[in-house]
Amino acid sequence: MTELARSRNGQGSRSRHxxxxxxxxxxxxxxxxxxxxxxxxxxxxxxxxxxxxxxxxMGAQLxxxxxxxxxxxxxxxxxxxxxxxxxxxxxxxAFRLFxxxxxxxxxxxxxxxxxxxxxxAAGVPFxxxxxxxxxxxxxxxxxxxxxxxxxxxxxxxxxxxxxxxxLADEGVAAERVFVVGNPVIDTLVARGVRRVPLAERSGVLVxxxxxxxxxxxxxxxxxxxxxxxxxxxxxxxxxxVHPRTAARLSxxxxxxxxxxxxxxxxxxxxxxxxxxxxxxxRLAVTDSGGIQEEAAYLGVPVVVLRxxxxxxxxxxxxxxxxxxxxxxxxxxxxxxxAAGHTSPEGQERAATAPCxxxxxxxxxxxxxxxxxxxxxxxxxLDEPDFTDGRLPW
Numbered sequence: 562m563t564e565l566a567r568s569r570n571g572q573g574s575r576s577r578h579x580x581x582x583x584x585x586x587x588x589x590x591x592x593x594x595x596x597x598x599x600x601x602x603x604x605x606x607x608x609x610x611x612x613x614x615x616x617x618x619m620g621a622q623l624x625x626x627x628x629x630x631x632x633x634x635x636x637x638x639x640x641x642x643x644x645x646x647x648x649x650x651x652x653x654x655a656f657r658l659f660x661x662x663x664x665x666x667x668x669x670x671x672x673x674x675x676x677x678x679x680x681x682a683a684g685v686p687f688x689x690x691x692x693x694x695x696x697x698x699x700x701x702x703x704x705x706x707x708x709x710x711x712x713x714x715x716x717x718x719x720x721x722x723x724x725x726x727x728l729a730d731e732g733v734a735a736e737r738v739f740v741v742g743n744p745v746i747d748t749l750v751a752r753g754v755r756r757v758p759l760a761e762r763s764g765v766l767v768x769x770x771x772x773x774x775x776x777x778x779x780x781x782x783x784x785x786x787x788x789x790x791x792x793x794x795x796x797x798x799x800x801x802v803h804p805r806t807a808a809r810l811s812x813x814x815x816x817x818x819x820x821x822x823x824x825x826x827x828x829x830x831x832x833x834x835x836x837x838x839x840x841x842x843r844l845a846v847t848d849s850g851g852i853q854e855e856a857a858y859l860g861v862p863v864v865v866l867r868x869x870x871x872x873x874x875x876x877x878x879x880x881x882x883x884x885x886x887x888x889x890x891x892x893x894x895x896x897x898x899a900a901g902h903t904s905p906e907g908q909e910r911a912a913t914a915p916c917x918x919x920x921x922x923x924x925x926x927x928x929x930x931x932x933x934x935x936x937x938x939x940x941x942l943d944e945p946d947f948t949d950g951r952l953p954w
Contacts, residue, residue: 573934578605580661580685582652583631584613584672586623587745587851590832592667593627594747595690598924599665602932607659611648611672612637623832627748633658648672652679663931663940666710667691667744669703669871677713686940690927691743692717693724694850694871707871715940718927720918723873737939741926742919745854750921752833756860757840759908764796765899766842768849770803774866774886778813783892784866785810785818790896791846792823795903799838801830843903846895853881854918862902862911864895874917879910 579599583592592608599606610624610631624630635651637644652675664680666673667690680687689710696704711717717733719725720743728738767788775781792798800819802810807828810816819826830838839845840859845852848866856863857875868885875881882898885891901907930936947953 574603574932575934575937576603576605577931578607578659578662579931580607580609580655580659580664580676582609582611582655582664582666582672582676583629584611584648585670586614586832587849588667588670588672589623589627589629590748590851591691591744593629594751595665595667595744595924595927596629598747598928599931602925602928604928604931607632607661609655609659610634611651611675613648613670613672626832645671649675649679652676653682655679656683656685661685663688665690665927669694669706669710671702671706674706674709677710681713684942686715686942687713688716688718688931689714690718690923691720691724692738693719693721693726693728695724695727696867696869696871698869701869704871715942716930716936718923718930720923721874723877739926739930741930742921742923743854744923744927745851746858746916746919746921747924749836749855749858752836754836754840754859756858756912759912762841762843762861762908764842765791765798765844765846766838766852767791767798767800768803768845768847768852769866770805771848771867772805774848775803775806775809778809778815780886781809781813781815783886783889785815787846787886787892787895788819788824789821791899792821794896795844795899796823798824799827799842800824801827801835801838803829843908844899846899856911857881857914857918858916860912860914862907864898864902866895878914878917880914 581592581596583589596606596608608631612635637647648671656679663686664676665688666676677687694707698704717728717738718741719738722740725738725740769775769784774784788798839855839861842861845856845861846864850872853863853872853875863875863881865881865883866886868883870883884894884898
């Protein structure tokens with residue numbers, strides 16, 4: 562395992578043509594500084610918007626704000642089966658359009674396996690950023706996507722030592738794993754975001770969008786009850802409602818129950834507005850992965866509305882609590898965890914804990930690894946030859 566890719570500087574330099582696909586808001590936030598660093602290091606980068614998000618606040622507007630301008634945009638149909646098929650077909654089209662030397666994809670959205678498999682079919686090496694995250698949830702599509710990426714990748718850019726350890730346990734060779742931090746920290750550092758003094762924080766930021774929490778009307782009702790209780794027991798709640806969640810609240814009629822003096826509902830907000838709301842909150846209650854990372858940087862404790870998380874670092878540090886909406890007892894545990902994290906001790910613990918997700922140099926580290934001529938051997942896709950009678954075990 563290579564912890565600091567920067568230590569590889571001084572070796573022979575390579576300029577590679579890197580295809581970078583993205584499809585969702587978190588990918589835009591995290592890939593923008595990486596693409597900038599790649600280009601600054603002399604790599605040629607082709608960026609593709611795969612079309613997973615179409616809402617302006619979650620798509621084109623955010624791309625423009627962060628400077629991640631795609632060279633090509635694909636559009637996806639609304640039918641789930643059609644979207645999956647089109648996403649994979651578009652990945653093959655992207656290879657024909659750009660003919661890259663390497664594909665670099667981030668995270669665990671459906672974009673990742675589509676481009677990983679297309680890369681393998683085209684004989685092009687694949688690198689995975691945010692590698693090694695594991696929720697250990699067999700029902701999670703994202704977990705499947707992460708494991709597909711691990712099976713295909715020649716380079717694994719892990720955000721933490723914990724993520725690298727998961728890869729090692731799965732048999733990934735140490736020389737292929739680089740612990741580089743999470744690029745969301747690059748974005749936060751670049752935008753000058755800072756921790757807010759505890760005395761200047763108030764209320765709760767809530768976000769929820771995962772199908773397991775909002776598609777089931779019973780769980781959605783528990784979520785609504787938790788939001789109301791947070792407003793009454795902890796403080797004012799700010800709830801930027803994801804389009805999927807808004808649709809479910811409308812369909813079920815549960816949205817009217819959020820008409821509460823302590824609850825402020827908005828639609829999707831700009832990234833800077835979301836960061837400001839998070840930084841000034843005493844607590845985040847969320848099912849988002851990215852907010853767990855951003856909260857760690859900002860020193861804000863988190864209650865995760867899930868029974869598991871691929872980001873275990875906050876749980877280990879005591880600044881994050883897992884509490885799902887699986888039943889009424891679990892929903893009550895959300896409020897219990899909220900009380901603990903908003904106590905003076907809980908606030909101080911989160912505010913003074915170091916961020917485990919890096920120092921804001923992920924992009925340059927990735928660029929350095931790709932520029933190093935020694936990486937050529939890791940990117941090779943040579944077929945094995947056992948014709949001499951050797952056996953592979």
